[in-house]
Amino acid sequence: MYRDAAATLDERDRAVGAILIGEALIASCERARLLGQAARPDAWRAMRDAYDDFPEIWRSLDRARHELARRGDNVAGYDELRPHVRSQLATGVDDEVRVDPAALDDARRAANELKLAVPGADWAAIDRRTTGLVAAPLIHRQRNRLVLAGFAIAFGFVALTWLSALAPRPRVDRRDAMRQELAQIADQRRARIADLQRAVDDRCELGDARELTKQLVMDGRAAEARSFAADYAARCGEDEVVTRWARAPQP
Numbered sequence: 001m002y003r004d005a006a007a008t009l010d011e012r013d014r015a016v017g018a019i020l021i022g023e024a025l026i027a028s029c030e031r032a033r034l035l036g037q038a039a040r041p042d043a044w045r046a047m048r049d050a051y052d053d054f055p056e057i058w059r060s061l062d063r064a065r066h067e068l069a070r071r072g073d074n075v076a077g078y079d080e081l082r083p084h085v086r087s088q089l090a091t092g093v094d095d096e097v098r099v100d101p102a103a104l105d106d107a108r109r110a111a112n113e114l115k116l117a118v119p120g121a122d123w124a125a126i127d128r129r130t131t132g133l134v135a136a137p138l139i140h141r142q143r144n145r146l147v148l149a150g151f152a153i154a155f156g157f158v159a160l161t162w163l164s165a166l167a168p169r170p171r172v173d174r175r176d177a178m179r180q181e182l183a184q185i186a187d188q189r190r191a192r193i194a195d196l197q198r199a200v201d202d203r204c205e206l207g208d209a210r211e212l213t214k215q216l217v218m219d220g221r222a223a224e225a226r227s228f229a230a231d232y233a234a235r236c237g238e239d240e241v242v243t244r245w246a247r248a249p250q251p
Helices: 014-038 043-071 076-084 101-117 123-135 141-166 174-200 206-218 222-236 240-247
Strands: 090-093 096-099
Touching (some): 014 043, 014 096, 014 101, 043 076, 043 096, 174 206, 206 222, 206 240, 222 240
């Protein structure tokens, strides 16, 4: 088909992409063939994968042919070759199953025919780009180190949290905890008594006088409570609440 200006196609094109997939599968089958010849321990797995990949080669090439024919490109060379290609990859040599190199040659010729039918595709540039992508690192080394360090720190934090939760904790002595709490309350009471004594000194503050008498009794200082009540009654007059607290039994 005549074209005034050929389109510039790359690996993102459907036909070009299908051809590239077929060529990659051909290369994989060729590596399996070489491994089988070398009788390496992992050859059997590579051979098995090659037998599974070989039909996919032709499916990819047929997809490329269909796309090119839909556009109106000339695929006659591929159509002439396709009915005569070898459809089986395995061949028997001395009662041993191997990869048939002739079947791979047929696939290569078919891929080349399709590549000739693709107008405007720079296959050399496409090969350079794809080879560069394969050789290029997925991420920069410095970024890789930072990511790994972050994962290591996060994992260490989680592990320490988990271990601390599993570690046995010392048993709390309830009596000792209560003694400490009562001692703290007593200290607070004594501090409050000192403040009240300064506030009531030589003054007739009835509210402070009542609370001071109460706090003295609660602190076990009944004698001081009675002495303060007598002094307060002499200076400010007797108060019923102050007198009652002063006569209360010691707790």
